[in-house]
Amino acid sequence: MKEPSTQPLVGFFVTCLADLYRPEVAFASIKLLELAGCRVEVPSQQTCCGQPAFNSGDNKNAAALAKQTIAAFADYEYVVGPSGSCIGMLHHYPELFEERDPWKQRALDLKARAFEITSFLVDVRDFTQIQSRFQGQVTYHDSCSGLRELKIKQQPRQLLAQIPGLTLTEMEDAETCCGFGGTFCVKYPDISNRMVSNKAESVHQTGAELLLGGDLGCLLNMAGKLSREGRRVAVRHVVEILADEFAQPALGQAADASLAYPA
Amino acid sequence: MQIRSPEFKQNARIALTDVGLQKALGNVKTGFPDKRAKAVARMPEFDALRDQARDLKNHILQHLDLYLEIFEANVIKQGGQVHWCRTAEDARQTILRLCQEAGAKTVTKGKSMVSEEINLNAHLEAHGIQPVETDLGEYILQLRGDHPSHIIAPAIHLNLEDVSETFHQHHHKPKSMDAAVLMQEARETLREKFVVADVGITGANFLVAETGSTLIVTNEGNGDLTQTLPKTHIVVSSIEKVVPTLEDMSLFLRLLARSATGQEFTVYNTLSSGTKRLGDQDGPEAFHVVLVDNGRSDMLGGELQEMLRCIRCAACMNHCPVYGAIGGHAYGWVYPGPMGSVLTPQMIGIEQAALLPNASTFCGKCEEVCPVRIPLPKLMRHWRKNEFERHLTPQAARWGLGIWAFFAKRPSLYRLLSRISNLSLRSLAGKKQRIEKLPFGQAWTQMRDMPAPSGKTFMQQWQARNKTGHNS
Numbered sequence: 001m002k003e004p005s006t007q008p009l010v011g012f013f014v015t016c017l018a019d020l021y022r023p024e025v026a027f028a029s030i031k032l033l034e035l036a037g038c039r040v041e042v043p044s045q046q047t048c049c050g051q052p053a054f055n056s057g058d059n060k061n062a063a064a065l066a067k068q069t070i071a072a073f074a075d076y077e078y079v080v081g082p083s084g085s086c087i088g089m090l091h092h093y094p095e096l097f098e099e100r101d102p103w104k105q106r107a108l109d110l111k112a113r114a115f116e117i118t119s120f121l122v123d124v125r126d127f128t129q130i131q132s133r134f135q136g137q138v139t140y141h142d143s144c145s146g147l148r149e150l151k152i153k154q155q156p157r158q159l160l161a162q163i164p165g166l167t168l169t170e171m172e173d174a175e176t177c178c179g180f181g182g183t184f185c186v187k188y189p190d191i192s193n194r195m196v197s198n199k200a201e202s203v204h205q206t207g208a209e210l211l212l213g214g215d216l217g218c219l220l221n222m223a224g225k226l227s228r229e230g231r232r233v234a235v236r237h238v239v240e241i242l243a244d245e246f247a248q249p250a251l252g253q254a255a256d257a258s259l260a261y262p263a
Numbered sequence: 264m265q266i267r268s269p270e271f272k273q274n275a276r277i278a279l280t281d282v283g284l285q286k287a288l289g290n291v292k293t294g295f296p297d298k299r300a301k302a303v304a305r306m307p308e309f310d311a312l313r314d315q316a317r318d319l320k321n322h323i324l325q326h327l328d329l330y331l332e333i334f335e336a337n338v339i340k341q342g343g344q345v346h347w348c349r350t351a352e353d354a355r356q357t358i359l360r361l362c363q364e365a366g367a368k369t370v371t372k373g374k375s376m377v378s379e380e381i382n383l384n385a386h387l388e389a390h391g392i393q394p395v396e397t398d399l400g401e402y403i404l405q406l407r408g409d410h411p412s413h414i415i416a417p418a419i420h421l422n423l424e425d426v427s428e429t430f431h432q433h434h435h436k437p438k439s440m441d442a443a444v445l446m447q448e449a450r451e452t453l454r455e456k457f458v459v460a461d462v463g464i465t466g467a468n469f470l471v472a473e474t475g476s477t478l479i480v481t482n483e484g485n486g487d488l489t490q491t492l493p494k495t496h497i498v499v500s501s502i503e504k505v506v507p508t509l510e511d512m513s514l515f516l517r518l519l520a521r522s523a524t525g526q527e528f529t530v531y532n533t534l535s536s537g538t539k540r541l542g543d544q545d546g547p548e549a550f551h552v553v554l555v556d557n558g559r560s561d562m563l564g565g566e567l568q569e570m571l572r573c574i575r576c577a578a579c580m581n582h583c584p585v586y587g588a589i590g591g592h593a594y595g596w597v598y599p600g601p602m603g604s605v606l607t608p609q610m611i612g613i614e615q616a617a618l619l620p621n622a623s624t625f626c627g628k629c630e631e632v633c634p635v636r637i638p639l640p641k642l643m644r645h646w647r648k649n650e651f652e653r654h655l656t657p658q659a660a661r662w663g664l665g666i667w668a669f670f671a672k673r674p675s676l677y678r679l680l681s682r683i684s685n686l687s688l689r690s691l692a693g694k695k696q697r698i699e700k701l702p703f704g705q706a707w708t709q710m711r712d713m714p715a716p717s718g719k720t721f722m723q724q725w726q727a728r729n730k731t732g733h734n735s
């Protein structure tokens with residue numbers, strides 16, 4: 001195996017949701033990667049990781065998207081993205097190909113290079129230079145795929161602990177699913193609603209003013225529920241705080257604060 | 264048992280608004296996961312044991328025929344008989360015949376999910392034989408004409424008030440809200456039944472090949488009376504319960520109790536080895552083991568084989584947020600929760616059980632706690648794949664997926680689609696930055712707001728930056 005380079009070339013995997021909903025998450029991630037000494041490029045041939053197809057049992061389309069992603073990121077030392085769920089999907093790619101298919105090896109190779117952003121910063125780059133002016137009390141939701149497929153638990157906490165003004169109050173059941181689950185939340189809206197209501201309550205109980213997490217799907221779900229319930233908790237992706245990029249309003253919040261919550 | 268799995272969504276909706284059920288479900292977490300966590304924390308080698316158990320089960324499944332034949336030979340040596348039943352119908356008929364041969368009018372029953380699976384009680388009743396459930400939970404359910412909603416705590420969906428009311432009606436005694444009093448009432452009633460029963464039917468947690476023994480674990484001791492008092496003891500068990508030796512059994516027992524209830528060991532672990540011998544104080548004169556296949560051997564050699572490692576500890580449902588929200592009845596058949604979402608399609612057909620493997624966020628908690636490391640999400644995905652290939656996935660979902668995939672496979676068109684979606688979402692949201700009613704996303708916005716995109720798509724912004732010379 002090659003020696004890891006000191007200034008590795010990272011292919012940034014944007015993820016559909018960061019692209020569509022929250023470009024700040026992608027910009028903040030890229031900023032962090034550069035602070036951690038990486039050169040970053042955004043391959044233009046990337047789209048979606050293919051998870052909606054894979055989880056719906058449509059392996060044909062999932063494999064087609066896997067090939068597209070593998071090809072788009074073939075030339076990078078690492079592939080990094082701001083989502084445990086999407087990077088977790090990249091780790092599933094080898095399951096989509098038969099043993100003798102040459103794509104199997106390429107999928108395994110991609111898997112070895114693919115990292116979620118906080119785990120990359122901590123586990124690969126040993127990054128300890130977080131500089132953030134954030135002040136306040138936050139709580140953290142562990143998204144399921146990151147937690148269980150990629151073993152991401154301490155990494156974001158280790159990075160947040162480097163911010164002097166930040167206190168982290170853990171919520172009860174931080175590891176319990178928020179009920180998003182991709183298409184689950186629209187296929188089984190009643191069950192999903194119960195799960196996200198429980199989550200909103202746990203978040204509220206901490207008294208934190210800000211909820212952080214590493215996956216935009218879950219964050220959109222929780223932000224939507226918190227605002228529907230009129231709870232005054234803002235929601236952001238963890239990289240926004242880590243990169244000191246939190247001037248923009250939080251998820252679903254209006255720039256004009258008077259519009260932020262139902263009267 | 265009537266199959267209600269096709270109405271899963273409706274069942275779930277009703278369950279979510281059932282006040283009594285929701286109250287009862289509130290006991291699950293403190294009753295099981297918290298206790299399991301403590302038990303696991305006390306045992307540093309727990310994960311190593313799980314690996315051993317997984318490997319041992321894999322070995323057994325690889326040689327299932329061999330171990331079952333050794334088991335049968337040893338049952339015969341101990342004076343018993345083994346009956347091989349390919350289908351649920353075979354098993355029902357066999358047990359009925361054995362009961363009739365014993366001239367049975369009433370049979371006592373220990374807790375057995377396999378007997379639920381083969382719908383035994385209704386079959387016996389239809390032929391004039393009265394089965395009496397002796398496990399407290401099952402007894403309550405039988406009085407109520409109800410079915411288990413959980414594989415180890417069958418009446419978990421009920422509250423004390425429900426039990427009190429049921430006993431008052433059936434025992435004709437003053438109503439009590441004291442659990443100890445109710446327990447005593449049940450004991451007294453059941454004692455009479457134990458004495459008159461002609462046949463005792465129990466399930467089995469394990470079948471031990473080297474000794475031809477069957478084992479049940481209970482916390483009430485009801486199983487012991489069920490199997491020692493009547494002249495005939497029938498054990499009904501599925502084929503994957505066999506283990507090679509007593510020592511192997513003890514490995515599983517250590518995992519089972521901790522995973523199920525957080526106990527170090529279940530209170531009663533009762534081995535049955537054949538018929539009463541000379542000098543034995545008690546024991547049956549006839550000992551039968553009814554081995555049920557019911558679709559299991561079809562799972563061997565395929566992706567679903569891993570499901571046959573299951574030791575029925577219920578940890579997967581105890582920790583499942585979906586089960587925790589709706590309870591077991593919503594799943595519409597015998598086995599609820601994640602293990603049921605894998606097993607039920609195999610047993611009643613994927614057409615009827617289509618919704619079950621989809622009713623998971625794939626959060627992975629079940630796999631995390633499963634003592635024999637069954638990859639439950641992967642096995643649910645197996646069924647989703649099967650549904651997709653056989654066009655059982657709802658047509659609208661297929662079309663949606665098809666259109667999405669068409670764009671996703673064409674990066675420049677996909678950019679265009681993202682830009683259009685981004686723009687429409689932003690204009691729908693306006694200055695509020697959130698959408699309270701999404702035209703095609705009612706399922707989302709009925710329950711929660713949809714936050715709006717914060718600006719143009721990342722790809723648009725990235726391109727613009729790089730064009731203006733900012734190469735970050």
Ligand code: SF4
Pocket residue numbers: 522572573574575576577578579580602629632633634635636637
């Ligand atoms: S699948 Fe695993 S966790 Fe669930 S009941 Fe079976 S052994 Fe227990």
